[in-house]
Amino acid sequence: MNLFDITGRKAIVTGGTRGLGYGMAEGLMEAGAEVVIFGSNAKVNNVAEQFCEKGFKCHGVEVDLKNREDRRKAFYEGLELLGGTIDILVNSAGIQRRHKSETFPLSDWDDVIEVNLTATFELCQLAGREMLKVGYGKIINIASMISFFGGMTIPAYAASKGGVSQITKALCNEWAGRGINVNAIAPGYMDTDMNTALTDPSNLRFKEITNRIPQHRWGTPNDMKGCCIFLSSHASDYINGAIIPVDGGYLVM
Secondary structure (H helix, E strand, C coil), rough: CCCCCCCCCCEECCCCHHHHHHHHHHHHHHHCCCEEEECCCCCHHHHHHHHHHCCCCEEECCCCCCCCHHHHHHHHHHHCCCCCCCCEECCCCCCCCCCCCCCCHHHHHHHHHHHHHHHHHHHEEEEEHHHHHHHCCCEEEEHHHHCCCCCCCCCCHHHHHHHHEEEEEEEHHHHHHHHEEEEEEEEEEEEHHHCCCCCCCCCCHHHHHHHHHCCCCCCCHHHHHHHHHHHHCHHHHHCCCCEEECCHHHHHC
């Protein structure tokens, strides 16, 4: 048996139209899975079509993850597109807001917590119910380096990603003995749209971060593929409740 084979597995990946979510969705399809990607606008259908043109099995679902009714509807639409089965859930969608903590608007706080934390929990819950029926499933949440420390000017993001880490552990405690693996990937500093405020090479903070990373570079969506495939496969069957850094060694420097 190829422990890493996920041929024919059915997956939902939120935030699958760009950045890390795109990379992980592509990695799962490259490894043989059929994937539904969630996106916040009609672009999701174009991205899904582009994946299909490459020979992959992909479906797009447009959803506003801040809207609780909309995301429940999207989950069941995705489940139907997959033939009523879900083996893998990747909660990759996330948003960022930056303000000094003393002036951080509560409206931005609410948006970040709803998308990054509450939506993650509810989608875990919805997928978990389906997975518990068959006694098997792989849930992969996307935590962050900020799950381990606080960051600057991002209190809502820090709270949300700390919460994602703890939700992952809590669900593991309840579901590990019932056939579901719940783990999280904690990306390091990634060169994506979310970090454009930091990735300008003339930015002193960019230089400080890069110098601290032992691999001397920021990560890319492709760097997320291997860990995601691993956590989706039988190779990770005895890994549960783990928060796995994919950070080029940043945490240990």
